């Protein structure tokens with residue numbers, strides 16, 4: 188699809204307002220606004236500042252329509268969600284074989300911050316656990332730390348279509364208290380799995396986790412993956428087409444920490460969550476979902492975000508392995524056609 | 531299922547407000563609950579046809595868009611002013627005619643989502659069967675919105691080259707917005723023209739139905755927006771034409 192014209196793009200922004208799908212999202216938002224399970228992350232003081240009532244839901248389709256409900260402009264730190272996308276950039280920098288030789292793609296039942304490496308190969312289990320993400324960040328090319336960070340920020344801009352900043356207090360806090368991550372990095376250095384620019388790479392890792400995004404950005408990230416790596420609004424390519432499946436499949440198997448199995452069973456959408464309260468979920472070829480609510484369940488996933496994704500997946504038959512006729516036909520709910528009229 | 535009817539034209543002064551008032555009243559007189567919203571925030575006027583004076587309207591659509599009141603609080607029951615009785619009801623949501631208010635809404639704009647949610651809320655709380663939207667001429671965000679939500683879009687044009695061209699532009703937009711149903715109405719036709727031939731010509735040119743053809747009328751000019759024409763002159767040929775268009779709206 189070529190770049191869409193101004194008439195179509197303005198018309199899209201209006202039909203996104205009037206579409207029954209927005210009404211559906213509004214109701215979903217209302218339904219789960221009163222769900223107050225879970226707690227706000229507080230392992231560093233900056234994260235504890237998040238308001239528990241913040242709640243945004245955004246859907247972006249692969250043809251570039253944006254549907255929002257709630258606080259979709261509220262910024263928060265991307266945290267672990269960054270890991271999936273940095274993995275994509277590492278693949279572009281080095282190719283599949285080399286990256287796989289440094290980081291495995293095996294799900295682990297262990298917690299995200301566990302200090303375990305594969306015994307036979309010394310590789311961290313996958314790019315979504317902290318150890319794997321640090322090894323992945325190590326692979327990002329660039330002359331120095333600044334240049335490597337710039338490359339990450341440029342990559343996120345290609346996905347979301349806008350500039351991103353770092354939340355400096357969060358970065359400094361993570362850096363000051365990240366003993367465990369530091370220990371993991373040195374353990375991997377000991378096994379020769381990462382290069383010796385440990386401080387630079389750890390800074391980069393803490394910075395990538397401190398990038399500020401909103402729910403709409405998260406929907407745009409996953410919509411870009413769903414659209415084969417091309418941002419559906421700007422039409423810019425964010426990641427080489429051949430690596431889209433790598434990123435998406437690791438999201439499916441490892442994206443939701445140690446709740447990934449349950450998630451795949453119930454929701455069936457490749458997704459990645461972060462302790463900032465975000466979830467990004469991909470319905471390949473169809474759409475991207477971005478949710479934000481800082482109330483986390485025991486496994487570190489946004490409690491409301493999970494509910495929203497469950498409902499969306501069930502109601503529109505988005506589960507990857509769904510073969511049954513869904514209750515609602517997505518295209519009709521977007522256009523208000525075929526008798527879908529919610530007046 | 532409630533129906534949203536938007537009345538629009540590319541150019542000004544085509545008769546939008548008079549059509550809105552006459553069609554809404556005709557349907558309310560059939561016992562339906564009908565709401566009318568004046569989305570012409572830069573130059574509101576339809577309240578005159580319903581004999582609602584600005585002094586009586588302390589809350590307007592502007593107040594709703596500024597978050598100062600609920601949409602239902604800005605709706606006025608004008609049934610009695612147009613002789614609607616029984617189960618039928620007619621409500622009007624006027625826009626403010628205060629220069630300050632108009633300047634404020636032009637300067638600060640407003641959230642189109644809020645306007646949309648207001649329409650829905652109004653339909654729900656007043657249990658409307660029909661919502662009529664009177665619009666500002668030309669293309670603007672409220673025009674796009676009203677076209678996108680309408681179950682029936684009525685485009686008014688005069689037999690005039692500028693109107694013909696503008697209508698074509700509007701129809702492109704309407705199709706882009708996946709409008710459900712479009713009807714054309716030709717107004718202010720010179721008495722010497724052959725109405726049937728004109729109707730046919732316009733239908734062929736645009737590929738859409740012409741729901742009614744309205745001659746230029748001395749009586750309409752004389753009424754001068756001080757009331758709803760079909761209430762004042764129920765047996766007039768123009769009133770019959772309004773009823774014909776209303777029937778097509780009901781049948782959609």
Ligand SMILES: Nc1ncnc2c1ncn2[C@@H]1O[C@H](COP(=O)(O)OP(=O)(O)OP(=O)(O)O)[C@@H](O)[C@H]1O
Pocket residue numbers: 539541542543544545546547548549570573575665666667717718719744745746747748750751753754755
């Ligand atoms: N068929 C007609 N014959 C004669 N006069 C008419 C006819 N239809 C409308 N008018 C007159 O034309 C004028 C404009 O009508 P109206 O205000 O309804 O148009 P409008 O499209 O709403 O204008 P605006 O674009 O300013 O909102 C009014 O004075 C009205 O009485």
Ligand SMILES: [Mg+2]
Pocket residue numbers: 546547548570575576664665
């Ligand atoms: Mg008018």
